[in-house]
Amino acid sequence: MTAAAPGDGNAILVADNIAVRFETAEGPITALDDVSFTVRPGEFLSIIGPSGCGKSTLFNVIGGLLSQHEGVVSVAGEAVSGPHPSIGMVFQEESTFPWRNVIDNVAFPLELIGMQREQRVERARHFIALVGLDGFENRYPGELSGGMRQRVSLARTLAAEPKILLMDEPFAALDEQTRLLLGDKVLHIQQQLQQTTLLITHNITEAVQMSDRILVMTYRPGKVKRIVDIALPRPRTSAIVGSEDFGRYVAQIWNDLREEASRGMREEESHALLGDTTP
């Protein structure tokens, strides 16, 4: 196990002392407090925590969608003050454009930079094949399953060739089997592209299956509780979930999370009893 190390000189992404406070009718709420960590190039880091620990808030801060925060996020030494071209985001909610077919969805970022139609179609086909959707280029999102739509979103984000792939519980709405198989697909892509990846999740299995390190967060205010190195061999697939070492990591992380999740549940119950609807 290692502690957060914002001073890591090799880091491609540094989050230094991030804090987010919201004003609510019941008074100020600290969603995140003193969150610091680094991500090295090519690394797969997962951030895990109980519901309400500020994972999605952290996702928005790193992605530049939430500017009102304390602390600094920097990419390759450059401080980020808004959405940054080096960071590609995959959202939890289904986010394909229903009016565009698969190829036009994936080619969207290439269209924005003014790439010629022929060229961008060719590039888009490459990323569609990478996520295993060849043959579906002309289908519309409404004709695809939830897992396939998430793969279209992933391909669209990858088409922009970001240095860092930032994903917020992208498989949360999918069934367990699809989730494991999509995990394989993401792992395969990450290893093939050596893509630096930051995954926000509340699923321990998913985090252990994919990550080099896992950052465990506390319940509100979200703080870094521990960073766990996952020393499982690579390349990995979902077959690893049956191994003894895998089970040991899952148990270890659940041990850390259980206390936080219980605290969160107790606080939410007491808020509910008092009629307080603060999230």
Place this chain on the structure above:
Amino acid sequence: MTGAAIRAPRTGRYDWAPRLIGLATLIGSLLLIEFLIRAGIINRYVAPPPSEVIASLYRIVAEEHVLRRFAFTAGECLSAGVLLTVFGVAGGVLMHRFKLLQKACETWVASVAAAPLVIMYPLFLVVFGRNALTIVMMGFISGLPPAILKTIEGISATRKVLVDVGRSFNLTRGQQFWKILLPASLPTIFVGVRLGLIFALINIVGTEYLINYGGLGSLITDLAERYDLGGTYAAICFVILVSVVFFVALEWIERWLRPAD
């Protein structure tokens, strides 16, 4: 993992059934009315038998120049439709963009949508004169509110995650509008334009009728005054035809703009 939940492609196997049932319902209704009139249950001096209306169709084409009048009314509708689409969508976008404007005007626009504007035709006559412009403006003003309101509704209902995707790709405000907000809200905007066209057509034909000028509305006045009931109802059939033409055209444009729907 590839297509567990892929929607089955449309086979077209039952495409004919709704059309056939619709046509059969129409023919059945006409036969029923024909029977009721011939049996004396409905007074034939109030409503002519459908067979008489059908027989009058050729007569009003040959003697009353109905096709020219049809083109005149359709032209007025087209002009009002273009105007209400351009100004309605632009107005809706502006009101969505400037919240103060929306808060200040939305209720008024909604009130105008519910008002019987056709009774204001004397004012329009004074302003524009007894000509096609008065009729087009009556159609335009009456069709404008739904186009504005539905545009606001469509843009407001755009899923936040789609806007966030745009933000994550660093879209400019203009790109955000043209590439995300507008296409996402198109289905709702089309509902507004359709409603606007309904209001416009009612007011256009109504104004033609009231000021006895121009196309089909004016012809209906003439035929009604001559107590040519068969001809009057045949002319009303052409008004319905104008409506059908515009709705088919709108549907076609919508499919062209949003082929996925």
